[in-house]
Amino acid sequence: MIRLVELYSFLIIVWCLLSWFPNGINSALGEFVDRLVRPYISFFDRLIPPLGGVSFSPIFGIIVLNIVSYGISAFFKMFLGA
Numbered sequence: 001m002i003r004l005v006e007l008y009s010f011l012i013i014v015w016c017l018l019s020w021f022p023n024g025i026n027s028a029l030g031e032f033v034d035r036l037v038r039p040y041i042s043f044f045d046r047l048i049p050p051l052g053g054v055s056f057s058p059i060f061g062i063i064v065l066n067i068v069s070y071g072i073s074a075f076f077k078m079f080l081g082a
Helices: 001-017 028-047 058-078
Strands: none
Touching: 001 028, 001 058, 028 058
């Protein structure tokens, strides 16, 4: 579970970096990453408006992923002894 969160967080970072380059999101890699990341990030875009043209949604998305991952890990440790 933790590895999946790390992988998805990495994809969010790649998505952010691709947005800095002209046509980065329009490349084959960019479109693939965008299809994976955009639905999750769009939830935070609706809640957190951009400030000065900069979106902080990816940061909050990664923070929420880590909190959920920590909660699931704690749940399994507490109830299943794993």
